[in-house]
Amino acid sequence: MAQSQRYRRLAPLALLGAAGIALAGCGAPGAPEGGGDAGGEDVSGETVTIYGTIVDSEAELLQESWADFEEETGIEIKYEGSQDFETQLGTRAQGGNPPDIAIFPQPGLFADFAARDFLKPAPEEVEKNANEYWTEDWVNYGTYDGTFYGAPLMANVKGWIWYSPAKFAEWGVEVPETLDDMAALTETIQGATGAPAWCAGFESGTATGWPGTDWIEDYVLRQAGPDVYDQWVTNEVPFTDPQIKSAFDSVGEILLTPENVNAGFGDVRSINSTAFGDVAPALASGDCALTHQASFLSGFFPEGTNIAEDGDVWAFMLPGESADDSAVTGAGEIVGAFSESAATQQVLAYLSSPEWANSRVSLGGVTSANNGLDPANAQDPILQETIKILQDPDTTFRFDASDLMPGAVGAGTFWKGMVAWVNGSGTDEVLEQIETGWPAG
Template identity: 30%
Template sequence: MGIALVQVEPHGIESLLRLLRFITASVFLAVSVQLLTACSPGLDAGDKVVRVYAPFFDASADAFKRELSLVSARTGIQVVLETPSNLNDQIDSDIKANSLPDIVIWDNPRDLLNHSDKLVALEQLVNVASIKDTLISGWAEVASQGEKTFGLPVSSNIKTGNKSLVFYSPKAFERNGYAVPTNGQELLALTEQIKKDKSGYPWCAGIESGGATGWPATDWLEQYVLEQAGQSVYNQWISGKVSFDSQEVSSAASTVSELLLSEGSVYGGGVQMSKTSFGETTPLFSDGGLSSGQCFMFKQGSFLTDFFPTEIQAEVLSGNFESVNAFALPPLKDSKRVVIGDGFIASAFVKDSDVSEVLRFVLSDQFGMEMVKSVPFLSPHKTFDVDAYPAGFARLVGRATAEADLFGFDASTAMPRQVNEQFWIAVASWIRGESSWPDAAQAIDASYPR
């Protein structure tokens, strides 16, 4: 058999690479589906229509439909997307009317698991073990109970799917001779060096957010509960089996206190933190030193770019990262690098072959190749093609997320609502110095439904 040689002009190389990636992904998907189908015997035949509820709107909904059209083209299954304005109310109404959708994509495992008595365990529909192999560790357990998995991630939230990023100004670092820390020892050393130099404050940190004041501090605490105590304790903490006054959570609170509440760490200390908006980024770009409140590092999710000064946003959009960049928060000790975030989780109310087909695709590491072209998208799979993300912050976030050792779903979001709200209130009081950590922990623990 002869081999045809194709000459490619330089300007056509990118198009050819995109074509090859598409072909490779298509072949991989077809083979994967065949393999996974063999692992889901005993399914009833579907009616070739699958109803999906999802919290995607506008451009994201259109991009999601394009993803689903790939399944329709291959299988002949009509996938109908519905986007209820209030998902929980709609599900409750559907339960009463006995007209539940086939698949629901949730933005909170708490709400998903509240309906576990009516959901189908995904082990009955897909090869969960195979999906786990490609997921970032920690994601597969977010919506499970005992040995049953009721939900698996479709995507992380591009804005808040990785809240373990540290933004900094390369210009400010260069002016002061600072280097980006690559491990915990270097991070602590940099923190102390900035204090010693009196060039500014190591950390930018505001927790004011109106009625939700305190939530940024909960992210800090979650970071170190997961990093120091591990996934099992973290998940038990969410469910209330590990208390806020436990040794594990109290140890994480001590770490947060050392980083943020020790003298010289943050402008104005805890009192000023509680008055400063979570999106106040101006001091990050200041060059006025201590007197101006200049700070050098800002831990937050990628949504922080929306709060940059207009001229900095313009630089970022143009691909210029001289004024701002970001790095993954390194673990403080010899432990796993963890990521705190959130995302969208798929579940099923119906057990049939059509639902299985659709789930196998949306839960695979090939899902998102269409969405990433036109809307913000972040895959929960460590095997997702990082080069598919647009160049710039999206690719940086994608790589930092994929390379993480362990993912933890935003604990306060996943906790019961009244606990979430008390968490904000109590941690804000602690940050302000109005209460000790034991008192704050006791107040939060008392809010759990028993």
């Protein structure tokens, strides 16, 4: 549950040029050279502070993930998680009291702190790990103005379509290979059940609307392609562009069509009042047949739900225009440092290594694009599939667009626009309103 909030809680402060990611193949897992002795200096007994958005049970798992490292090095890591991360981090940095390390949930926010000279360039060992275990484009997310400031940490993949394998067998349908196939699948299911095939929920407190932005991002990437997606993120292609409107129209064929939604919850407008996690029990109970959500939806199914290819629920990746398309959207974190201490450098090197990635993933609930990660360490089978996608050299990955856009757009007019759209506002009107969020000049 916390994972979804982590990637949506904060609004990026600055715009970072989008970088395309063609993810590299899987490397062999194992203990890295990273996290060395920082030039031979004795750092035993020193304390390193880390600040991030990760809270509650996930924060406990984060601290557990580096417990062995603390024991081996003698470094004490003090982690603090906050739901007011963006505001508090800026205040602390300006006041000269920043943490040693911060875990940034968006590249845009990371780039803003680098641009303001708050962050220190990453040490050599971190850059070595990044170049060895992460792809060039992931490294680019931690680079600002030609200087490398930090390595990625965790990652996720969005665009999963969740369904019931048993129901698919009962209806005699198969996983679609193209978007056209998915449209036909929707009609077949509705003919067999006499009810809408889809359920969706956009409600998420003050962040209501974000699940809708994920829908649009997935369709822009698959229909218009990665180059247009990158231009959209920087507003070279505005929301009012016909290519973006086309994505809205395609998503609207599902979400704005009463015959297609909102199974188990009500009419089209009930999407805005349905909590995004509430669709999971409805899918498990058979009240709806299909829903679109990231891998973290697995945490919302009732206890005892068997998530497997032949289980109660499973998921396939939203297909593209053709069966050969392999483009996905996702999100992740970048680690940056405000300190150049030897102990901080050791912690940074460890967090950029396969050793840490395997340690954290084995505890459950998260994934990473670190190529030294063994997918078998993920306990959740959907997370195992997510890791395989991230490590597939044929995958085209793009970071969540709304996390790269200025906060006034990505977490502002875009979220609000999705709510207005579902409530009945016309597409052209909504697109024009979203576009007003872009800073002038």
